[in-house]
Amino acid sequence: MPSKCRQCIIKRFNALKTLTNDELEKFSGHKTSLVIKKGENLMTEGNSINGLYCIKDGKGKLTKLNTNGKEQIIKFVKGGDILGHRSILSEELVGLNAIALEDMHVCFIPKGDILDTIKENNNFSLNLMRNISQQLNEANTSISQMAQKPVKDRLAETLIHLDEIFGVDSEGCIDVVLTREEIANTIGTATESAIRLLSNLKKDGVIDLIGKKIKILSKSALKNISEGY
Numbered sequence: 702m703p704s705k706c707r708q709c710i711i712k713r714f715n716a717l718k719t720l721t722n723d724e725l726e727k728f729s730g731h732k733t734s735l736v737i738k739k740g741e742n743l744m745t746e747g748n749s750i751n752g753l754y755c756i757k758d759g760k761g762k763l764t765k766l767n768t769n770g771k772e773q774i775i776k777f778v779k780g781g782d783i784l785g786h787r788s789i790l791s792e793e794l795v796g797l798n799a800i801a802l803e804d805m806h807v808c809f810i811p812k813g814d815i816l817d818t819i820k821e822n823n824n825f826s827l828n829l830m831r832n833i834s835q836q837l838n839e840a841n842t843s844i845s846q847m848a849q850k851p852v853k854d855r856l857a858e859t860l861i862h863l864d865e866i867f868g869v870d871s872e873g874c875i876d877v878v879l880t881r882e883e884i885a886n887t888i889g890t891a892t893e894s895a896i897r898l899l900s901n902l903k904k905d906g907v908i909d910l911i912g913k914k915i916k917i918l919s920k921s922a923l924k925n926i927s928e929g930y
């Protein structure tokens with residue numbers, strides 16, 4: 702039996718927290734629950750989608766492919782994030798690929814319900830606008846950093862950011878498994894350069910590398926590097 706939106710605690714992290722009980726009942730009746738396996742696409746750039754995804758749990762990456770087919774990672778997502786509201790509002794095609802970094806549980810809410818609720822529930826609309834405005838600001842910051850910061854500073858900034866989003870596991874490592882190529886695709890450099898920069902940070906005692914996992918040993922040193930010191 703599908704879970705009820707009313708009982709779902711993950712909605713406190715997104716605009717769905719503003720829904721009335723009647724709206725939550727309607728969403729529960731119309732939503733579908735999906736499991737997206739590690740490596741599978743939840744959304745594909747250029748496709749149209751007919752609704753909004755709400756991530757219940759699991760981690761994912763939002764990417765764009767450049768003309769050579771090389772991946773640029775735009776952002777990481779996790780439980781509580783919603784996906785697809787941009788194209789619903791702009792009536793455009795999906796702007797990014799959403800790919801599972803581990804098995805993800807997501808709910809899909811049909812576009813009609815989202816549009817009806819935008820028209821009827823001011824708090825919901827305001828929350829969605831807030832979310833999009835924050836994402837616009839993040840995107841602006843990221844564009845200026847990509848253009849102005851050297852790759853070493855971008856790597857330090859990304860490690861701080863990953864630590865903030867995903868936290869740490871029981872061994873103190875950043876709680877997400879990324880390949881070296883994915884790290885390179887986040888900071889916009891070649892994989893070899895990301896590997897070399899990571900091992901330099903390790904040599905300097907700023908981080909430790911435990912298999913694919915990364916442990917931050919000195920957040921203050923990493924912060925200084927991210928600010929160009």
Ligand SMILES: Nc1ncnc2c1ncn2[C@@H]1O[C@@H]2COP(=O)(O)O[C@H]2[C@H]1O
Pocket residue numbers: 744763775776783784785786787788789794795796797798836837839840
């Ligand atoms: N910085 C971002 N730029 C664009 N979309 C984002 C961003 N962060 C999160 N998203 C979400 O990722 C979704 C990708 O599909 P859409 O373009 O439909 O809607 C997008 C937003 O819901």
